[in-house]
Amino acid sequence: MAKTLFQKVWDAHAVRKLPNGQTQLLIGTHLIHEVTSPQAFGMLRDLGLKVKFPHRTFATVDHIVPTNELKEPYSDSLAQEMIEALRRNTKESGIRLFDTTSGLQGIVHMVGPEQGITQPGMTIACGDSHTATHGAFGAIAFGIGTTQVRDVLATQTLSLSPLKVRRIEVNGKLAPGVYAKDVILHIIRDLGVNGGIGFAYEYAGTTFDAFSLEERMTVCNMSIEGGARCGYVNPDQKTCDYIKGRPYAPKDSEWAAVEAKWKSFASDPGCTYDDVRVYDAAKIRPTVTWGITPGQAIFIDESMPALETLQGGDLGTAEEAYRHMKLTPGKPIRGTKVDVAFLGSCTNGRISDLREVAKYLPGHKVKAGVKAIVVPGSQLTSIQAQKEGLDKIFIAAGFEWRGAGCSMCLAMNPDKLVGDQLCASSSNRNFKGRQGSATGRTVLMSPLMVAAAAITGEVTDAREIFKVS
Amino acid sequence: MSLAKITRITGRAVAVPGDDIDTDRIIPARYLRCVTFDGLGEHAFRDERFGPDESPKNHPLNLPSAKGAGILVAGFNFGCGSSREHAPQSLWRFGFHAIIAGSFAEIFFGNSTGIGVPCVCLSKDDLAALTSWVQANPQGEVTVDLEALKVNAGGKSYAATMPESARSVLMGGKWDSVAELLEGASAVDALAKSIQYIR
Numbered sequence: 001m002a003k004t005l006f007q008k009v010w011d012a013h014a015v016r017k018l019p020n021g022q023t024q025l026l027i028g029t030h031l032i033h034e035v036t037s038p039q040a041f042g043m044l045r046d047l048g049l050k051v052k053f054p055h056r057t058f059a060t061v062d063h064i065v066p067t068n069e070l071k072e073p074y075s076d077s078l079a080q081e082m083i084e085a086l087r088r089n090t091k092e093s094g095i096r097l098f099d100t101t102s103g104l105q106g107i108v109h110m111v112g113p114e115q116g117i118t119q120p121g122m123t124i125a126c127g128d129s130h131t132a133t134h135g136a137f138g139a140i141a142f143g144i145g146t147t148q149v150r151d152v153l154a155t156q157t158l159s160l161s162p163l164k165v166r167r168i169e170v171n172g173k174l175a176p177g178v179y180a181k182d183v184i185l186h187i188i189r190d191l192g193v194n195g196g197i198g199f200a201y202e203y204a205g206t207t208f209d210a211f212s213l214e215e216r217m218t219v220c221n222m223s224i225e226g227g228a229r230c231g232y233v234n235p236d237q238k239t240c241d242y243i244k245g246r247p248y249a250p251k252d253s254e255w256a257a258v259e260a261k262w263k264s265f266a267s268d269p270g271c272t273y274d275d276v277r278v279y280d281a282a283k284i285r286p287t288v289t290w291g292i293t294p295g296q297a298i299f300i301d302e303s304m305p306a307l308e309t310l311q312g313g314d315l316g317t318a319e320e321a322y323r324h325m326k327l328t329p330g331k332p333i334r335g336t337k338v339d340v341a342f343l344g345s346c347t348n349g350r351i352s353d354l355r356e357v358a359k360y361l362p363g364h365k366v367k368a369g370v371k372a373i374v375v376p377g378s379q380l381t382s383i384q385a386q387k388e389g390l391d392k393i394f395i396a397a398g399f400e401w402r403g404a405g406c407s408m409c410l411a412m413n414p415d416k417l418v419g420d421q422l423c424a425s426s427s428n429r430n431f432k433g434r435q436g437s438a439t440g441r442t443v444l445m446s447p448l449m450v451a452a453a454a455i456t457g458e459v460t461d462a463r464e465i466f467k468v469s
Numbered sequence: 470m471s472l473a474k475i476t477r478i479t480g481r482a483v484a485v486p487g488d489d490i491d492t493d494r495i496i497p498a499r500y501l502r503c504v505t506f507d508g509l510g511e512h513a514f515r516d517e518r519f520g521p522d523e524s525p526k527n528h529p530l531n532l533p534s535a536k537g538a539g540i541l542v543a544g545f546n547f548g549c550g551s552s553r554e555h556a557p558q559s560l561w562r563f564g565f566h567a568i569i570a571g572s573f574a575e576i577f578f579g580n581s582t583g584i585g586v587p588c589v590c591l592s593k594d595d596l597a598a599l600t601s602w603v604q605a606n607p608q609g610e611v612t613v614d615l616e617a618l619k620v621n622a623g624g625k626s627y628a629a630t631m632p633e634s635a636r637s638v639l640m641g642g643k644w645d646s647v648a649e650l651l652e653g654a655s656a657v658d659a660l661a662k663s664i665q666y667i668r
Binding site: 012013015016018019020021022024026028029035036038039042047049052053056063064078079081082085119121122127128129142143144145146147148150151154155156157158159161193194197198224225227229293313314316317320410411412429431432433434436438439 | 486487488489491493494497498499501502503504505506516517520521544545546549550551552553554555557572574575576579580583584632633634635637638641643645646647649650651653654656657660661664666
């Protein structure tokens, strides 16, 4: 019988049926970080349990790590304490930690792929909702809570029910200046922030075939913003080529067999989906959010929705969004004043994002009064960018060049908005208070759109500012 | 490990209406700077309840009746966004032992079930009716009955839904999954041996 990738990977990892009807599912690879794991280790200790398979868990620090202060002890003593706790816990359990001094530290969803830990056909769990990022490699990857982190540490399994699969097909070529970020914002705008509840999203079509692994990661990353806990792209030759030669990749002698196995996880032709949606890439334009959910998004040249056009819960959320964002229904989003520009995060903090922006930056300056920061997602990304001289291009344009981490995506470190500052952000969430100030405002967009906002001091169309064609 | 069998939760309720209330709103990220969940209760909905100067805002959780309330009535897609278990932990520590909504984000639902907080759904109309009743009767009693799958309030009974997998573990006192998962250890060992994708 023809199966989807989801079904194949699920079946391969199913241990047994549990009395409650759920499946005990083997979590092949587990990723942890400093914020959602300390309580889990505490629970293990309370129960007198040990980490079952330490070699299947990998750790790094990302959420709380300062990016403007690279020497320890950090002035933030709580951050120091949480990092120390992770060091202690991983050392006692024999878990590999990509620590701050390793040159390999970074956002957990970047470290996995960079190290070749993320591979097709795996089940991957992490105490972070953006774990679906790893789905770009044809893995079934999803976020879990801390009690479930404990379950994985203690048993390497979780109690779960299978998801339905929605195939989201995007076909055709994106216009210049339109990026993977615009594709996923467009999909979420269309299907809603709760449209994916109960589903895994399979992203397919010629647009995804043409995407690099990094572009695929940007899309899979934001599956959860559409309510889908998990999203993936079927593995192909590009997937294999990306992994080859990385530290945890299979050895060359096994390579041919491994490639064949990985590709065999791809959904079979003729398999049945619970739902199929099709989009035309050519119709997608640069997209920005105007509200407090990632689904409240419009093309840059559109006006924000008038309240009369909305109803029910959408109306209530929109009213709250307009109050919070201090924006006017029915008006264009273009021209909205920007205070801060943030380029980074597990959505758009990779080398291809930095390269794309750096290509257009020379000759431009960040507008006076705008605080613009670049936070490479990982140390490897940062090192690579510096090798290519990208850091100098950003600094010359007036951006601050920072250390690696999550930074202003969730503002657990000192990078925070102040008061009702408005941030043009390449991250994934525009929730109220998300960037560290309860009244702070976030407008999500692609990295190049963030750069355009930094330069003009307003939400604007990057294609015009940078003459993209 | 003996856990409570959760079949019925009765208490006063607080309604926090609105759709797509995310876990950042339930517990802002700065309160994740901790190595235990203790003390999170007082910070539930912190920035929705208090201004930057700590002055209380007009929020349902600031009503005198919220003190001692045991049931939260929310909207649709409640608990979306971040996977932080700190969100249900803070609500539980605030005193909510059951949550009624139109729908729940999946990770939040799983996190809540895992700590013994039942999350049940009502139809749109029933949720609106219950919300109005709770707002008008802050001292009134609401019952979440998992056995009958009903929410009872003000002499009315609303049909509730909840996945059977969650209902059975809550009612059976097996909502903390680790014991059950540990029982499968030998089967896990065998399967894990055959799936050695990283060495």
